[in-house]
Amino acid sequence: MREKESIYLPKLAELVRTEGLTERERLFELKLRNGDELGHQPGQFVELSIFGVGEAPLSISSSPTKKGSFEVGVRAVGNVTNALHRLEKGATVGIRGPFGNGFPLDRLKGQDVLIVAGGIGLVPLRSLVNYIEDNRQDFGRVLLLFGCRTLQEQLFVGELDHWRASKDFEYYESVDRCEDPSWKGQVGVITTLFPQFTIAPEKTYAVIVGPPVMYRFVIAECKNKGIPDDQILLSLERRMKCGVGKCGHCQINNVYVCQEGPVFTYSELKNLEEAI
Numbered sequence: 001m002r003e004k005e006s007i008y009l010p011k012l013a014e015l016v017r018t019e020g021l022t023e024r025e026r027l028f029e030l031k032l033r034n035g036d037e038l039g040h041q042p043g044q045f046v047e048l049s050i051f052g053v054g055e056a057p058l059s060i061s062s063s064p065t066k067k068g069s070f071e072v073g074v075r076a077v078g079n080v081t082n083a084l085h086r087l088e089k090g091a092t093v094g095i096r097g098p099f100g101n102g103f104p105l106d107r108l109k110g111q112d113v114l115i116v117a118g119g120i121g122l123v124p125l126r127s128l129v130n131y132i133e134d135n136r137q138d139f140g141r142v143l144l145l146f147g148c149r150t151l152q153e154q155l156f157v158g159e160l161d162h163w164r165a166s167k168d169f170e171y172y173e174s175v176d177r178c179e180d181p182s183w184k185g186q187v188g189v190i191t192t193l194f195p196q197f198t199i200a201p202e203k204t205y206a207v208i209v210g211p212p213v214m215y216r217f218v219i220a221e222c223k224n225k226g227i228p229d230d231q232i233l234l235s236l237e238r239r240m241k242c243g244v245g246k247c248g249h250c251q252i253n254n255v256y257v258c259q260e261g262p263v264f265t266y267s268e269l270k271n272l273e274e275a276i
Contacts, residue, residue, distance in 0.1 A: 007244050010049050010094025011036075015087055016069055021155050024075050025120065026085055027061065031069040032095065038070045041102035042127035043235060043263050047243045048072065048084065049094035056080040057240035057258075060098060061123045063130035073123035073155065099243040100262045103128050103207060103233060111205050112140040114227075116218050118190055118210020119148045122155050124237060125209050129163070136168050143197060147174040147190030147210075151183060172196060190214065194221040201226030209235045215276050219266055232266035236275065 017029040032038065038046070040060050049055040056078065062071035076085045087093070113132065117125045132139050144163060148154055154175075163171045172193040174186035186192055190210070206222045208215065215234060222232050236257045241249030243258050250257035252275050269275040 007096065010047070010055075010096050013093050013095045015089055015091040015093065017089060018087075021073065021157075022153055024077075025073060025123075025155060026076075027071055027073050027156075028084065029062075029069050029071050030093070030095070033092070037067060038064075038095075038098060040064055040070065040098035040127075041105065042131050043102035043124055043237075044098040044100045045124075045237055045240060045243070045262065046072070046095050046097035046099070048080070049096070050080055050083045050087075051092075051094065053083045054080045055094070055096075056084075057099075057237075057243055059124035059127075059237055061126045063127050063134060065131055065134040073120070073126070075120055097243060099240075099258060100237070101260070103263055105131070108205055108207075109138045110140065111203050112142070112200060114143045114145070114199065114204055114206040114222070116145045116190065116206060116208045116210070117147070118214040118218075119153065120155070121209035121211070121214075121235075122146055124235060125207065126156060126159070128207065129169075133166075133168055140203065141170070141199075142168065143170045143172070143199070145172045145174075145190060145193050147176070147193070149176045151175055151178055151180055170197065189217070191217050191221050194225065199225055199227075201228070201231075205231045205233060207233045209237070212276070219276070229267040229270060230265045234264055234266060234269065234276070235262045236264065236269075237262040 012033040013030045016031050019027040045057050045059050047055050048058050058072040061073040074081050076082045163169050174193055178187050206227050208218050241247045245256045245259045
């Protein structure tokens, strides 16, 4: 019988490729040295360790339909992420996971999907977008909303161009402020995009990831559209630390986000104090 793998022991992974996204964010492509697939679902996260520096939880940004490697999008904000940004192709890191419940693909299939990404929230949602595109026949109408503070903070610029032109998605975008006369899109916060479309709320699931300040206002817009509370999905992935329910960093009252989330319905969170 195969011995059960330890959730505390990192697997070795090789850095295959890096790509600059903005001044602060980079995309890292990794592959496990033992040849295994990561085996994740969109919305899950991994714990990445830089040996001699530390470990950090990172959202997985690639779809499980991408075989042979996986990607994480990382903002340089601390010791581990800054050390990761300094690594070069061929470097070895440690990977634990994947952890968390991810987005409920079984519930989304056959339904319309409204994806709302604020800023770096596009990193985990990119995994879901790419999964839907690779399995487009399994989903209904797909609306993709992306908002960020400035044009300079837009992530995955080449893919944004693809989504704008794609017939698979209805794509809407905004920037909070912009002085570039060439920008023809919406100027304002992401909620200013909601009046531009209508939906069938009974068969629409909203999937929301972004900065915490965004959630309350986007939830209100979704409810104004008539989307039921149990069809509004949110990720609390920013609260992660150890990933295995031991450190207590992600605990909200009696809920451990890394064990029961990071994806929750609004029904599960609306009465959980301090969750949103």
